[in-house]
Amino acid sequence: MAKKRVKKPNTWDPNYNKSNNSGSGNDAYITTAGDKKIDSKNFWNNIEPKSEIFEQYYKAMGIIDNEEEFKKMFELMGKPLPTTFRINTTIGKSLQSLVIDQLKELVSESSGYKDIEIDGELVELPSPFSWYPNEMAWKSSIPKKSFKKNPELSKFHHFLVHHNQQGNITRQEAVSMIPPLFLDVQSHYNILDMCAAPGSKTTQILEDLHMKHNLENEEIIKRSLKVDGGDSGSSNEKPSIYIPKGCIIANDVDTNRCYMLVTQTTRLGSPAIIVTNHEAQNFPLLYSKNSDGSESPIYMDRILCDVPCSGDGTTRKNPEVWKKWTHAGSIGLHQLQIKIATRGCQLLKVGGRMVYSTCSMNPVENEAVIAQIIQKSGGSIKLVDVSSQYPSLIRRPGLHSWTVIDKAGNFPTFESQPEDKKYKLSKTLWPPTPQEAIDMHLEYCMRVYPHLQDTGGFFIAVLEKVSDCPNQIGKKTGPLNQIDNDQTIITTTATTTTTDNTTTTDEKTTETTIENQPKKQIKNDRQPKLKERDKRQKFFEEPFTVPSEELKKELDVVSKFYGLIEFPMGNLLTRGKNSQKIYWASDSVLSIISNESNNSLKVINCALKLFQRHDGLGAMECAYRISQDSVLWIEPFLSKRIITMTHDDLVMIFKKNEPFFTDFNESICDQLKAMEPGCFVIKISGALRETLSSGMVFSAWRGKVSMHLLVSKQEIESYKGIFHVIDDPVSPTNNTAIESVKKDESKEISSEIVQDQPKEQKDQN
């Protein structure tokens, strides 16, 4: 389904990250590469990109044996990152190729994009990454200040802003795109993203989850357009096939960051997502109900374990790393990383794949963690050799040995530590024996160093589960088979502070195996105990539920009102007492949410908001409005209350805000008059890209004599800019307009994150 996205914040706006204060994850840049601020002392906050102990540590570690190369790497680590972005896959294949064609044309030599010099320096051409499939990811090293200085460059900037606004491209750091690629997502998979916020990888995975059906159904889209001339929006094909069978559960321990996840993923508008708020190391095993009433554990097909880390590969966007780097940073996180990865292994399906990643180069957070989980797994977890996948991605093999150094010295082995230190540093920090390292193929891990392809530093390991783990949860096996050996309860007394994407953790851990628990308690308690801290941090989110019989009757009225044809009414969920909001869930999401055995799942948000009830507008046939977030999805199912308009009609609506029916041509005026008051859908006619708005869909309100769009003010202002209803906000000659739109967008982003998100959650009733 060719989907055009709306409500995209402008991530090229230098105010963007300041206002959303996302502060972490791989895409939480303070500003864009090449921006004036990056080059100035402001970006580095007067921090000199240098640290003796940092450099010395990696030199001693011998991660790169060639001295020149090592020097080159550290020099680059003190320079800003290029701007990188992905073309979204959910927009459909035709639109994808159109965006790529436009990009190529824009940066081609024939467009005058040759030997452009700015301030005496030759500008490098934007180009696709050779390792990313189908030219869907690009890099640009053009400094922002240059956009104003050259008309060809300003056209490129215009392109970026426009397509970002339209949701056709997403800004994402290059290394952050790697782990989802190795997850090898299929649309029927259940996927768990254990530490997901702010959600750049989740978004990419979610797109992949939807991609297969997009490719498969491209032909179907064309056929249905032919049948109805492309303007009625209805289709002869069953539209429900567009929804992936699987789902992604995006989890994060930090509630505020979970709301960022909601913002990121809502933009994609998917019914196949659940956002949860758990400690990843205690993430509960979920169950599905079988037709005979029994239950089966849901093991995940894919798990992304992008753990909190010291982030010392992120110096190019987080200059603070230079100031804060210590030996202890990685050591303090090592145990938590092991626990999260261990839980991931327990929740993984046999035959499933888990990708472990960090934006740290420290083996203590990487190979040491992998070695430990393989050793503990009794042969059930293996590293996968992915050297033949994405061969043009330049990477170095995982290390077989390393040294553990703390600020007091350098300890070649665990045993060589002074006695008084031994209780402080865990043995797992040290490398396995050389033979063990060979046997577990630590070289299959991947190290991406900044200088290899002008990125940040990153570590990725692809693991496969070949059999049940020794302490497999959810299995009634072995001596513990009288009870549902569900959990190894990990009680972690931890103070986890997350700043940017570095996390400092001070923790003491006790693992209590099932034997130590009173039987009765375990039997009745499938989910891990809430930690004291979690109990204090009460969970206020209202649960999602399946509609009551009474609500189902109301929804039948809604279905008739909009003339829904073949819409999966059984896949609806509601939230809160008054059922004001109705959500559309994929089969997997529905199966998880509707099973009361999963009630302890702390769901922040899930599925796709479809309808919102608005009472108090006087008597009307249907009080449920279609949410703008889901209008693209529901439009193919509508047989009523849909009006096709032209680009010019849309521009007129933007100009007048609330035009009278009589402001439209006779045909539209008659259609409006013939409708009962209430929500309706506007589809803009025209073949792909015939006009800027062709194919766009809007939720709208039919009043007594006039109509208006049910779209936020900020979005309307952005559209006005794009459609030249006001001065072009991205024109290089119109700085005042740029500033005003940027201001609005930053307001929108910050209010979405700071106010709307929690509010949205609060009034889910």
Ligand SMILES: C[S@@+](CC[C@H](N)C(=O)[O-])C[C@H]1O[C@@H](n2cnc3c(N)ncnc32)[C@H](O)[C@@H]1O
């Ligand atoms: C490196 S960031 C993840 C970036 C994210 N995967 C992305 O691509 O946008 C690590 C995340 O782990 C979260 N975190 C820290 N400790 C955690 C825990 N015990 N369980 C789950 N999440 C945790 C942090 O809040 C942070 O959002």
